[in-house]
Amino acid sequence: MGFKARMRFSAREGAFRARYQQGFPQKALPNLASNYLRGVYEKVLKPLFFLMSPERAHYAAMDLLVFASRVPGVSWWMRRRAGKRNEGRSVDVAGLTFPNPVGLAAGFDKDARWLDALEMLGFGFVEIGTVTPRAQGGNPQPRLFRLKSDRGILNRMGFNNDGLYPAAGRLVRRPKGLVVGGNIGKNKITPNDKAVDDYLACVDALHAHVDYFVVNVSSPNTPGLRELQDKEPLSKLLRAVVDRNNTHPGSRPVFLKIAPDLTDGQLDDIVDIVLEEKVDGVVATNTTISRDGLLTPKDEVEAMGAGGVSGAPVRERATEVVQYLASKSGGQFPIIGVGGVDSVEAAREKLAAGASLVQIYSGMIYEGPGLPAKIVAGLPADA
Numbered sequence: 039m040g041f042k043a044r045m046r047f048s049a050r051e052g053a054f055r056a057r058y059q060q061g062f063p064q065k066a067l068p069n070l071a072s073n074y075l076r077g078v079y080e081k082v083l084k085p086l087f088f089l090m091s092p093e094r095a096h097y098a099a100m101d102l103l104v105f106a107s108r109v110p111g112v113s114w115w116m117r118r119r120a121g122k123r124n125e126g127r128s129v130d131v132a133g134l135t136f137p138n139p140v141g142l143a144a145g146f147d148k149d150a151r152w153l154d155a156l157e158m159l160g161f162g163f164v165e166i167g168t169v170t171p172r173a174q175g176g177n178p179q180p181r182l183f184r185l186k187s188d189r190g191i192l193n194r195m196g197f198n199n200d201g202l203y204p205a206a207g208r209l210v211r212r213p214k215g216l217v218v219g220g221n222i223g224k225n226k227i228t229p230n231d232k233a234v235d236d237y238l239a240c241v242d243a244l245h246a247h248v249d250y251f252v253v254n255v256s257s258p259n260t261p262g263l264r265e266l267q268d269k270e271p272l273s274k275l276l277r278a279v280v281d282r283n284n285t286h287p288g289s290r291p292v293f294l295k296i297a298p299d300l301t302d303g304q305l306d307d308i309v310d311i312v313l314e315e316k317v318d319g320v321v322a323t324n325t326t327i328s329r330d331g332l333l334t335p336k337d338e339v340e341a342m343g344a345g346g347v348s349g350a351p352v353r354e355r356a357t358e359v360v361q362y363l364a365s366k367s368g369g370q371f372p373i374i375g376v377g378g379v380d381s382v383e384a385a386r387e388k389l390a391a392g393a394s395l396v397q398i399y400s401g402m403i404y405e406g407p408g409l410p411a412k413i414v415a416g417l418p419a420d421a
């Protein structure tokens with residue numbers, strides 16, 4: 039490069055740096071990038087994906103994301119942006135440091151296939167699973183439906199997953215900076231009186247590979263599973279999981295994931311059990327079996343059949359549950375708030391209700407891959 043060209047270049051670089059240090063690009067770039075992503079998603083990708091069946095669209099979207107993450111420079115640039123966005127936004131919860139408080143909820147990456155690509159989008163943590171000891175196919179298709187007018191999803195997937203060992207194998211190469219939770223459950227064919235064995239098998243196989251566990255007893259799509267939320271079986275299950283976890287070197291925080299359909303009395307029991315059994319925290323909430331207040335015509339919803347509803351329709355109830363648990367427990371354990379988080383405002387609502395972290399699932403479908411970065415950037419730094 040000649041002298042004049044070098045001077046022009048360094049003048050430009052100097053101007054850029056000066057603006058950068060004043061804070062302009064730091065604020066503008068994440069917004070530009072996530073606005074651009076949102077535009078492409080809203081105008082091009084979402085209409086295409088919404089032509090496909092929801093289940094097919096999920097895999098197509100993830101194939102595309104993995105492809106994008108392999109374009110030279112893309113992953114590096116997005117991670118660099120995420121690193122800057124995370125500054126001042128890390129949170130310590132249950133003895134773990136989360137790079138930021140926005141996570142991906144269970145069910146999205148059940149088999150730990152896409153952790154690198156998901157980290158690139160800016161998630162501070164990803165919860166894999168629900169994983170069951172043995173692989174199972176889940177319910178027959180169709181089992182996933184869009185409630186477009188409600189910005190919601192109805193699913194009865196039924197814990198389709200590859201089983202413990204393939205997930206554990208993939209986790210060996212998990213990205214370093216990302217916190218990974220293992221959401222564990224029981225196989226459909228396992229009767230409830232043997233359910234504890236399934237959860238313990240999951241603890242043993244995943245212990246070396248995950249940072250925290252979530253005991254899932256709240257999916258509406260495995261027959262009888264939610265009966266494990268009753269006081270006696272729940273205490274027994276949690277005691278066994280916590281004890282087994284403690285036999286491994288470096289025990290992992292254990293969370294309990296609950297349904298939004300519990301009564302106040304049942305939530306009171308949950309608070310007691312969590313404290314008595316020394317569970318580290320609660321994930322509130324899973325999908326709801328309620329169909330109240332949906333805008334989608336009743337006959338269309340009925341035709342979809344059984345399953346749990348997520349997204350905007352569950353937002354208010356999930357926030358209520360977070361608030362109830364936080365106030366009943368006097369903040370004695372952390373809560374991960376999940377249900378209808380699809381904007382900065384919705385995330386702030388969960389945090390204001392008492393959650394320490396939030397998770398997203400349905401919001402990714404309606405808002406697209408720019409959502410986690412947008413929410414992280416919209417949360418106060420060094421709060």
Ligand SMILES: Cc1cc2nc3c(=O)[nH]c(=O)nc-3n(C[C@H](O)[C@H](O)[C@H](O)COP(=O)(O)O)c2cc1C
Pocket residue numbers: 143144145146148167168182191193195197221254257295323324325348349350352376377378379397398399400401
């Ligand atoms: C298609 C689908 C599959 C899900 N699978 C699981 C699962 O395997 N385990 C689990 O604990 N939660 C599962 N969930 C529930 C989500 O983790 C989350 O709790 C719920 O969807 C509410 O969040 P959202 O409104 O952001 O979607 C699933 C949700 C959806 C939509």
